[in-house]
Amino acid sequence: MHILKVDTNKCSSCRTCVDVCFVNAIGWEENEGAPVLAYPEDCQVCCVCERGCPDGAIEIVPDWGGRYCPPYLSTLGGEGR
Amino acid sequence: MMAREHEERLGSADVLILGGGLSGLTAAITAKETDPSVDVLVVDKSAASTGWAGMGSRTAGLLSFVTREDDPEDFIKYSLENIGFYLNDQNLLREYAYATRMIPERLTGWGVEIPRDEEGRIAYAKWPFPFGTASIDPDMCHALAKKAKQLGVRFLDGVAVVELLTDGEHIAGAVGFDLRDGSYQVFEADAVVVAMGSQNFDIVEMWCGTGNGIWAAYLAGAEMRNAEYGNMCDFARVDPRGWLYYGVHGGAHTAHDHLQNAQGQDISEKYRPGLHTSMDPIAALAWYKETMAGNGPISVDLSTFSGEQFFKFHPTSIRQFDSALEKSSYPESKKFEVVPGFIGEMSCIKVDSQMETTVSGLFAIGNSAGSGSARGGAAPTPPSKMHGMGIMNAVFMGTKGGPAATVHAKAVRRSGCGRRVDRARVKAMKEQILAPLYRTRGISPREFIPRIQDAMAPVDYSVVKTESRMKEALTKVLDAQKDLPKLKAKDLHELARCVDAESMALEAEIFYRASLARTESRGFHLREDFPERDDANWLKWIIVRKSDDGMVLRTDPIPIESYPYRPGG
Numbered sequence: 001m002h003i004l005k006v007d008t009n010k011c012s013s014c015r016t017c018v019d020v021c022f023v024n025a026i027g028w029e030e031n032e033g034a035p036v037l038a039y040p041e042d043c044q045v046c047c048v049c050e051r052g053c054p055d056g057a058i059e060i061v062p063d064w065g066g067r068y069c070p071p072y073l074s075t076l077g078g079e080g081r
Numbered sequence: 082m083m084a085r086e087h088e089e090r091l092g093s094a095d096v097l098i099l100g101g102g103l104s105g106l107t108a109a110i111t112a113k114e115t116d117p118s119v120d121v122l123v124v125d126k127s128a129a130s131t132g133w134a135g136m137g138s139r140t141a142g143l144l145s146f147v148t149r150e151d152d153p154e155d156f157i158k159y160s161l162e163n164i165g166f167y168l169n170d171q172n173l174l175r176e177y178a179y180a181t182r183m184i185p186e187r188l189t190g191w192g193v194e195i196p197r198d199e200e201g202r203i204a205y206a207k208w209p210f211p212f213g214t215a216s217i218d219p220d221m222c223h224a225l226a227k228k229a230k231q232l233g234v235r236f237l238d239g240v241a242v243v244e245l246l247t248d249g250e251h252i253a254g255a256v257g258f259d260l261r262d263g264s265y266q267v268f269e270a271d272a273v274v275v276a277m278g279s280q281n282f283d284i285v286e287m288w289c290g291t292g293n294g295i296w297a298a299y300l301a302g303a304e305m306r307n308a309e310y311g312n313m314c315d316f317a318r319v320d321p322r323g324w325l326y327y328g329v330h331g332g333a334h335t336a337h338d339h340l341q342n343a344q345g346q347d348i349s350e351k352y353r354p355g356l357h358t359s360m361d362p363i364a365a366l367a368w369y370k371e372t373m374a375g376n377g378p379i380s381v382d383l384s385t386f387s388g389e390q391f392f393k394f395h396p397t398s399i400r401q402f403d404s405a406l407e408k409s410s411y412p413e414s415k416k417f418e419v420v421p422g423f424i425g426e427m428s429c430i431k432v433d434s435q436m437e438t439t440v441s442g443l444f445a446i447g448n449s450a451g452s453g454s455a456r457g458g459a460a461p462t463p464p465s466k467m468h469g470m471g472i473m474n475a476v477f478m479g480t481k482g483g484p485a486a487t488v489h490a491k492a493v494r495r496s497g498c499g500r501r502v503d504r505a506r507v508k509a510m511k512e513q514i515l516a517p518l519y520r521t522r523g524i525s526p527r528e529f530i531p532r533i534q535d536a537m538a539p540v541d542y543s544v545v546k547t548e549s550r551m552k553e554a555l556t557k558v559l560d561a562q563k564d565l566p567k568l569k570a571k572d573l574h575e576l577a578r579c580v581d582a583e584s585m586a587l588e589a590e591i592f593y594r595a596s597l598a599r600t601e602s603r604g605f606h607l608r609e610d611f612p613e614r615d616d617a618n619w620l621k622w623i624i625v626r627k628s629d630d631g632m633v634l635r636t637d638p639i640p641i642e643s644y645p646y647r648p649g650g
Contacts, residue, residue, distance in 0.1 A: 019128035019238075022135065023289060024260060024574060039574055041527065044286045045330065046139045047404040051397075062408050068531055069325045070284060070538035072317075072420045073372075074550060 002045065003061040004037035010057035011035075020052040041067070087515060088264040092237065094122035095490040096483075097255060097270035099242045099294060101125035102135015103472060104447025105276030106225040107479025108486065110191060113232035115484040116491065121234045124268070126260060126577065130236035132223035135278065136448075137472075139287045140219055141329075142398035144188075144195065145469025146181035148205060148213040153178035155211040161646055163358070164466045165458020166604045167620060168307070171644040173434050173456040177477055184476050185215060192224035193217065196395065206392045210358055214469040216395040221472075240266050241577045243293070243514050245273065245301040245443065246502050252301070252442035253500035256510050260573050263518075265511045269502050271490035272442045274482050279448035279462050280311060280588045281425035282537045283530065283581065285327040288424045294449040295430055296584035299591070303438040303445070304431040305625040306637075307452035309595040309606045311427020311588070312543045313461040315360050316368075316381070319418040320411045327422040329405040336419045337364035339385055342376040359466045362607040365421050365544045383415040421540040427588055428452045428462030429595075431624065436482035439626075442493065442500075444486045446478035454478065455622060459604025517579045523569030526578035532561040533585040537592070546596055546608045555593040562586045590632065595623045598634050616648045 004026065013033045018026050026049060027038030035058065037043060045062050096112050098105045101123040112121045127134045147156045156178045161167055165174070185203045189195055195217050198204040205213035218224075230236070242257035246269075254269040280292025299305060318331035325331070337360040340349045352367035368379050394402070411417070428451035436444045436454070445453065451462025451474055460466060463474035493499070517523070535557065537543050542554040565586060570576040601615035602608050621636040641647050 019131055020133045022127045022133060022139070024127055024239075024577070042578075044139070044289055045405070045408055046287050047401075047408060048133070048138050050404065051400060052133070060408065062410075064320065064326065064410060065322065065324045067324075068534075069317075069327075070423075070531065070534040072325075072422070072538060072540055074539040074541050074553070 001040040001066050002037060002043045002063050003040070004035060005059045005061055006034045007057045008032065008034055010055045012055050014054060016052050016054060017049040017058055020049045083519060087258070087511070089267060089511070090264050091267050091269070092122065093269040094235070095120040095270065095494070096272045096274065096486045097268050098123045098274045098276055099255060100135070100276035100278065101129020101226070101236065102276065102278065102447070103137045103222060103225070104475040104479040105129065105135070105274070106222055106229055107476045108274050108276060108446055108483035109229045109234040110225065110232060111480050111483030112487045113229070113234060115487040117233065119487045119490060122237060122268070123229070123234060124237045124240050124242055124257070126239065126241045128238045130226055130230070130238050132220065132226035135222060136287065137222040138219050139401070140472065142217050142219040142395040143214050143469035144185060144217040144472050145212050145214045145467055146185060146473055147178050147211065148207060149182070150207060151211040151213070158646060159211050161458070164460050164604065166614065167458065167616070167641065167648050168455065168603060168622065168639065169458035170434070170455040171646060173454060176434070177456055180477050180480070181473055184473060184480070187480070188217070188221065188476065191228045193221040194224070194395070196393070208358070209356060212467065214392065216393060216398065217472060218395050219397050219401060241580060243297065243580050244510055245297050246507070247301050247440065248500040248502070250441055251500055252440055253502050256507060256514065258514060258573065258576065260577060263573050265515070267502070267507055269500070271493040271500065272444065272486040274486050275430065275443070275445040275449045276447050276479070277449050279425065279451070280427035280584065282423070282534055282585055282589070284534055284538055285422050285424045286330060287328055288426070290448060291581035292427060292584040292588045293580055294445065295427070296587050298430045298438060298443065298445060299587065299627055301440055301443065302627060303440045303443060305429040305453060305591055306431035306455060306622050308427065308429035308591045308625055309599050309623060310452045310459060310461050310604070311425055311429060311592050312362070312605055313424040313426040313465065314362070314365055314421050314540065314544050315424060316419040317422035318411060319420055325420065325422065326409050326411060329402065330409045332406055332409070333381060333419055336381045337361070339381050340364065340367055340419070341380050341382055342371045343378060344376060348379070359464065359468050361466050362544050362605050365540050366607060368421060369540055369545045378418045380416050380418050421544065423538040423540070423543060425537065426451070426461035426465070427592060429591065435485040436478055437485060437489070442489050444482045446482040447475040450478065459606060461605060465605070515576070517568045517570040517576055520567070520569035523567040524564060526568060526570070526575060526582040529561065529564060529568060529582045530578070530585060533558060533589050537589055543592070544607065546606070547610045548597060551593050551597050555590065555597070558586060558589040558593065562590070591625050594632060594634060595625055598623050
């Protein structure tokens with residue numbers, strides 16, 4: 001699963017990243033006062049959240065092998081390649 | 082908590098714009114420019130008010146247009162002969178050709194950054210085709226959202242609009258839910274503009290539109306057109322470890338021009354010789370034929386690229402590309418295998434030249450109605466086969482739909498025939514929309530959606546078509562549809578994914594039924610069993626609509642005799 005890493009020393013809790021995400025994949029952890037990738041399976045790895053963070057506090061770490069790629073030929077199974 | 086306990090909130094507007102991405106914001110601005118007193122409300126699932134909604138910030142930042150060096154008639158002829166294949170509304174195409182010359186300056190006037198040359202004119206690269214391309218700030222929606230707010234446009238972020246409300250044959254509003262607190266949202270409006278993007282079946286990253294607007298419009302009775310053209314595809318890079326990098330993460334944007342089979346033969350040149358503006362299904366056919374003939378794997382060899390770069394991207398675009406490539410972890414290699422990556426770009430809401438659908442007062446723009454407008458002909462929503470025409474098309478349709486919706490709202494107000502919202506229907510819809518939250522057993526949208534993706538993604542189902550393979554795919558879709566009443570959602574985000582699942586299931590069916598009906602090949606609709614273009618029988622649009630008896634199809638003749646250009650001159 002894709003991961004959102006947060007440097008809590010840098011994060012100012014502005015919540016810009018929550019707004020930036022156009023698929024609403026980023027949520028907010030109130031106890032930490034920091035963002036969390038609440039729906040990693042919806043993350044598009046567009047990384048606009050990284051770009052939009054005014055504190056440079058977040059990083060998306062993709063897990064390419066962990067996401068579903070549907071078959072590109074009908075003669076193959078549904079396992080990706 | 083039960084559905085009836087969700088708070089109900091009522092909103093109203095003269096013009097209700099569903100979707101606050103590029104086309105929605107353009108419609109909002111031009112609505113206000115048409116009449117500052119019109120009340121415009123933009124509703125979006127994400128933060129449209131600050132310019133983050135839609136695909137804008139995730140694009141390459143290309144803006145193509147008919148330049149001062151080009152003759153618009155040459156652009157029209159090129160489009161008809163190479164992309165649209167006479168399935169175009171030629172009047173709208175002509176209007177577009179001329180409008181593209183004015184839109185860059187209009188965007189600049191709204192605060193969008195488009196780099197200029199030393200003489201202060203919009204800078205562009207001129208191609209060996211009748212158009213050129215400027216670079217544009219991908220974060221254009223920030224400027225547009227700011228402009229919209231300055232003009233008095235209201236925004237409601239974080240709300241998923243699910244269905245439309247009608248009063249007889251007229252639009253009356255919409256319903257949905259707040260993604261944060263689950264409140265049921267009811268909107269009354271004199272005009273509604275659907276700007277909710279295309280259907281891409283959520284396969285390729287960033288082309289993640291799930292066609293909610295198309296679904297809502299279909300259920301409200303709006304007709305669909307050119308649904309068989311929802312099959313844009315490109316190439317994905319294969320990682321030797323077994324996964325794929327789609328789109329910008331794969332760096333295979335021009336793979337279609339540089340395909341090699343296992344013997345090192347240039348199959349791009351073999352199947353589609355000459356210059357092309359961009360990807361088309363012939364490149365997918367090349368991959369498919371060579372693979373089926375045992376000549377795979379198909380690769381791209383970057384060392385054959387000229388390396389010459391004469392297009393200057395906007396700095397934000399470059400940051401986007403660098404960021405995307407940095408996140409990809411494929412081994413460094415000049416030569417890599419590619420396979421088709423299905424994108425979709427299904428955009429079939431039928432609209433006229435004013436962007437009005439067949440439901441009075443319901444308008445549709447941008448990627449929701451790109452193909453449905455018939456401006457581009459036998460192709461998915463722009464950009465289809467012309468890079469940079471995606472942004473241009475979204476803005477063009479917005480500049481038409483916004484004013485038209487405003488004028489319509491004014492007429493409704495003037496006539497005194499305010500649309501009535503059926504309260505009983507609104508209550509029934511509330512129960513239905515929120516029901517997945519209260520099912521104790523069922524299937525999640527995450528289990529459901531791959532079943533539709535599996536029916537759309539295979540290139541031999543959706544791009545290189547045959548009757549038997551399409552029927553096989555359609556059977557999968559129809560089987561999956563039987564499980565729609567079992568969808569359950571663990572939270573509000575997943576409830577929105579249930580709406581995505583419904584949209585995908587319907588639109589996959591529309592795609593295959595329309596594709597089966599067109600017994601010829603034309604543009605992006607490519608059939609192995611009907612490989613030739615049949616102008617004698619198929620200068621027609623396929624129309625799909627909902628009736629009391631289910632989904633019905635018919636054909637409408639293209640008024641080719643009234644157009645200046647016809648096949649064969």
